[in-house]
Amino acid sequence: MKRKAWIAIGALAIATIVAAGWALEPEIKPVPTPNPSEFEPASVSRGARIVAQGDCMVCHTSATGAPYAGGLPLRTPFGTIFTTNITPDPQTGIGTWSLAAFTRALRHGVARDGHLLYPAFPYIHYTRMSTADISDAYAYLMTRTPVNYKAPDNELLLPLRFRPMLAGWNLLYLHPGPATDVQTQSAEWNRGRYLVDGAGHCASCHSKLDPIGGERSPAFSGGNIDGWDAPALSNLLNTPKPWTREQLAIYLRHGWSAEHGAAAGPMGPVTHSLSQLPDEDSNAIATYIMSLQKPATKPATTGPADADVTRVRQGAALFAGACAGCHSPEAPMMSMGGRPSLGLSSAVTSDRPDNLIQIVLNGVPWKDSHHSTFMPPFAASLSDAQIALIAAYVRADIGQRAAWKDVDQRVAAIRKENK
Template identity: 45%
Template sequence: MKTKPLWVGAVVLALVGGIGAALLMWRPAIAPADAQSPFDSSQVHRGARVAEAGDCAVCHTRPGGQYLAGGLALVTPFGTLYSTNITPDIETGIGQWSLPAFQRAMREGVSRDGHLLYPAFPYAYYRRMTDEDIADVYAYLMSGPAVHAPAVQNRMNFPMNIRPLVSFWNLLFLHQQPLTPVAQQSATWNRGRYLVEGPGHCGGCHSPLNPLGAEKSNQHLAGGHVDGWEAPSLLGMASRTFPWSSAQLARYLRAEVVEGHGTAAGPMRPVSLSLTNMPASDADAIAEYLLSLKAPAPSPVAPSIKPPSEVIGQTPGPLLFQSACAGCHGPAAPMRQIDGRPALDRTSALHATSARNFLKTVLEGVPATPGRPGPSMPPFAASLDNHQLAALAGFLREQAKPGQPWADLSSTIDELRQEAQ
């Protein structure tokens, strides 16, 4: 009996593999939706709440652009993406999307026409949402004003500019299922868990990512990076040196100034402003859930290294604090009483392992939000040079964490200055 040549088997395997890959990468289009009947006002109202929980406007509204019309640049390690128009415009938005098409996008990351969406759209988290919430947010989006806003061309690096390759990312990482309540926990805790792990997709920023842009296994909510900022760990918040209380965390989540912890800044600022449009009970629920999360076992701490004297510069930190900061943050500052400005020695940024968030806040400030009350802080990028910035940071870090200076202070200042160019 003759045996077939080895190349025949290789050809068969290649064909089977090619067919399998093609099936994996291909998704059928879903027919355009018929004209929509008006949605029930109560469903639209519920959908508005879901849209706020999911931060839809944070990503799908560019600065100066129209609401939910897309165009916001999302810089990733794989290139730059631009958010899409999710208004009900027929030509450039989702006006032709049926509810099944919208559900598929939310759960599987597939557009109505069948092309794969990049995981910067957090469908890995949205797939944990209930059918009812997805239907409600669909009703809300389809009931809004249509805006004609063509998509901006993405600038992705090779090979991620080959969009069908996203199918392999899905094969590796898209395994989450809708959340079910934990019977042993309260309704408030379960609501908080749902908001954090589902629509809120907190792990997208607050978890470290692997080289493929997915969460590192077993490090969920252990801290990450986004837009040049450090997203701090959300674990063990109730057991830190300066622990958070439920009331403090709920107020922080709603963009308020919290004594001993400060206020949300950077990428967290628009998220916290979105939460102000939701019921206060939702912030309370998120706080209850997050404060129940335990910290991992501490790692050995490396000996602290005192920074070289030239890093501190010639202008002493205390003098810089008095001239630039004490008017709002000093012990006798009227703003401490009027506006709740915090003392700085307990703020999260000064207790972080890296100087990045503190330096970013000083350099960029906290801009005021038009039409909303709340704190603001001017930027100091132009008024403080590198030596002064290092001196101020070194002084305040010593007040907050005596004997534990930031080892990355000078290098982080250089990096941030270069990033701003």
């Protein structure tokens, strides 16, 4: 284990000792599984909206499993955590959880039986949700189809398998309680802040993490999730074409923007969930996020001058064979579909090549976009060296940006991590 990891775990252990009084939580007694007819249809309907705001089904559904039954592996710096079953199954799900137990989990990160939950479940954000929204989310989940399924055991570093250590983490990062409005801001701004900081838990992906997994300040300055870079949400005025509130709202509910490209990777399912919500939700989120922007600055002078000409030429030949049919300016998809140039994509203009590599390897599935964006995966048809050459060409010729470093090594590493 790396020295930094040991230091982080040591710091967490000290915090746990300080928080020893909160390390053991009482059990909340099980209740008979509620009958779906016990919940008001209006509450269930509101709950569907709230659960979509939180993107709950994506995290709590494995690639081959039933909705909300859990089992999705979440990679963290400390090992792999498998999401839990949140269907109303009484043996393996939350069927015997009362509303009080459900509320405690979202507010304090404590399961019904009293064990502490890992913060991969973003209760530090869900605690901001209103009591009414939590109640409606409970109604919706308790009326789903029960599934008897137990997720695999977590694969974590040995010290972190001792859950009472999470009491120290909570002492440092959990500030429980619902959000309150900022009276000097508009109702739409407050609604956007509530969704972003609460159910949407946007900072969980779009913020850097410290050595023990806490979100670093400032929030929204960019992060990394499942091998994908999550761009800084506070820097949208400093992209090749600055974002507008209207463009961001459309992107959130359609997964595609005419001047910025398509959602891919973990963001794809997020936009799919948001597409199920009323436009007012995506409008409010866009209003709040655009209020967080750093001032626009004069773009740094960048260009392909440092690119390896031979590699760019080789990449151009590969691009012509594998990519130009869709991505050249003359391609029907571009000329008639109004698609943006690759040079505007954050995957091309980013400081790191990781997202472009991930998109080439994995493609963009149909299901990830309400706007039906699609790209086939090339992991099986292109070698690491070929993907690296295409990346070099796209970055230099189309993106007109300085060359990325160590692209070949990143392709090999990302392909290995994906497996």
